[in-house]
Amino acid sequence: MLELYDTTLRDGNQGEGVSFSVEDKLLIIKALDRLGIHYIEGGYPGSNPKDMEFFKGAKSLQLQQAVVVPFGSTRHPRYQPGEDPNLLALLDTGARTVTIFGKSWELHATDVLRVTAQENIELIESSVRFLVENGREVIYDAEHFFDGYDDQPDYALQTLKAAAQAGARCVVLCDTNGGRLPLEIQEGVRAVIAEIGLPVGIHTHNDAGMGVANAILAVQAGAAHVQGTFNGYGERCGNANLASIIPTLKLKLGIDCISGEGLNQLTETSRLISELANLPHDERQPYVGSSAFAHKGGMHIDAVRKNSRTFEHIDPELVGNEQRILISDQAGKSAILKKIERRYPNYDKNSPEVIALFDRLKEAENEGYQYEAADASFELLTRTLLDGYQPFFDLLGFRVIIEKVKDHGIRSEATIKVMAPDGEVEHTAADGDGPVNALDSALRKALERFYPSLQEVHLTDYKVRVLDTQAGTGAKVRVLIEASDGREYWGTVGVSENIIQASWEALTDSLEYKLYKDSRET
The missing domain is CATH 3.30.160.340 (Double Stranded RNA Binding Domain)
Known part of the structure; x- marks a missing residue:
């Protein structure tokens, strides 16, 4: 079975504008576990106290199937494995599976680590072996593998063989710079599978807009482990988006990587992660964006009303999404009929009610x-x-006061009077950060006495x-x-x-x- 490995909480958390608290991470882990993700990379315990706190909290989670994985690097050249703070921090998490990355590109060994090519191979071998001997299952991320393979294929393969011989369970080929093209990825994966007797994984970035395509072609070439982030969060242009990879694997390639019930939670999970990241949800995302199955043109709407397959590549409900009909000046009576047919099944395009609604919408859009x-x-x-x-309520009137006092900020106050259906009148006032915020606060203050659910x-x-x-x-x-x-x-x-x-x-x-x-x- 294909393994799904989520790195939203580590690689995704490195994206610009993305920041998850410990509490956010624990909520996301539970959501990803319900979805059916196999491995969840939680963070880099050797880098900051927050990640160490997170791993302590993660131990108490009752997960159905997901394995929470700490992430680290091969040992520092000046330390032996048993003295290396990074490797010891991985052990201290208590996790049974750990992921470490090492250098596959000789350029990085010599110019970044400042070691020889052979010393880099020894760093990889000794680090993996140390973790395995301490009872850990090791997933080895071959950083910059495809760039290294393009530059010096023999050396790149040697680094993988060092990890394999030391006892790694899986080697993951990383397009860390995100600049490789799909056929290059496919060629590299096939070459590794022919040389390495271990499961091979794929980890792609999106700097050339190929992240998802590269991951899919890697699977078609034989990769048995796929890494990515939800909503494509990650450094620079982001990582391959699991919200696109998962349904493509299951629905297009027939790979049973997730249950149908889990797939149905995909849109909900994607939105939850956007919310916890405090970022707007990308509504143009494939599969999970609200625009993914939205129809605006009149001819398109007429066609999907007759047969949704005409302009929808999958049933949106399979991924927990829904079809949307956009009412605009490009839409005709068919669009309106499609929009209302669930509640008004007996109307057709020539019904007086539909015509009246059509005319009112055209008038409103003209305004x-x-x-x-x-x-x-x-x-x-x-x-x-x-x-x-x-x-449920009638507005009797409102007033907004905006006051600027010298040497002080701007003050906004809204006064409002509304009437409930029983005739009772509520007259309230509220301050706000601005006039709209003040209006919102005053309106809620007036209505929540009648309708407490508005507090939600x-x-x-x-x-x-x-x-x-x-x-x-x-x-x-x-x-x-x-x-x-x-x-x-x-x-x-x-x-x-x-x-x-x-x-x-x-x-x-x-x-x-x-x-x-x-x-x-x-």
Whole structure:
């Protein structure tokens, strides 16, 4: 069976803007274990106290199948194996499997380690042997293997043979600079398999945009172990993305590397890791991005409505994703019908209700509204027009004060008055970091007494776009807001010449949708 090895918590954590706390790492390990990952690289215990703390915490996890692996390097030239702090730190974690990397490229041995080619081979052999003799299973990462193989193939192979003879369980060929092309990777993997009697793995980076392709071709050439990170996090341009590799292996190549149940959690896991990294989820990612199965053009939408295979290479539900129909000025009545057919199965393109909704959407888009990223606003609009939906609250008025005091910062305060369906009025005020934050705080303060579930909602993104730049400061703006209650994400939109009013529309839709969603679930 093909082994999946995740290095998000180590290699991914080295990416620009990525930082995981110890608590984040433990949550990610549990998610990756549920998914079905075989090995999870937790960090570099010889490099910092945080990683040592992490390995202590990881011991208490009750994992179903995943093995948590510490990462380190071959010994330093001035130390014998039993004296090397890095190797001793690996043993101190108590992990039964450890990963170490060594130099496969003579250039790195002479110019980086400042040792001879033969001394580098001795570093590899003695380090692996020391760990094996101390009861550890060793995965050996051959750093810069493909560059070394291109430069001096015999020497690169000698470094692998040193690790194999010392007792390594698996040798992993690394395209550390990420610049090699797929056929070069395939040739190198085949050459190693012919020479080394061990399982061979692959570890690729994405500096030439080939990370995933290189990993896939390595597997087709015989690699039995694949390393990568979720969402492609990693140094420079990142690592090969496991969220693309895993479904490609299982669904395209028929390799049973993960269960169907695990595969169904792929999108959820990818989003969780984005959230814990405190980075926007890349919605254009294959398989797990919200755009992966999104359709905008009218002809495309008409086709997928008749047969989804016409414009979808897999069933999105297999990876825990979903088909999305984008309502825009390029979409016709078929797009609207596809969007609403689950709730309104008896309508067709000529139904008066569909025509009325189509006309209203065209009018709204002419005013500057855009529903591609605002499914929640579209849902509320549809319910209002087709079902006579009544909102959970009415705005009676709001006021925003922005005050600048000399030698002090800017102060924002919002006062708001809303009425619940039973006629009860709530009048509240709140401060904020800015006018929109103050409005949000005041609105929540007013509504949470009636609807406590709104405490679950938090804004995850806020975007403003100027629609007619020639109008200067009087231009109309569109505000897009993304919100989440910890289980789902939704988008809302507002448009106005006044940014506060546009923000208000998107904010109220966001909270209204939460209440509508909760009522639908009960």
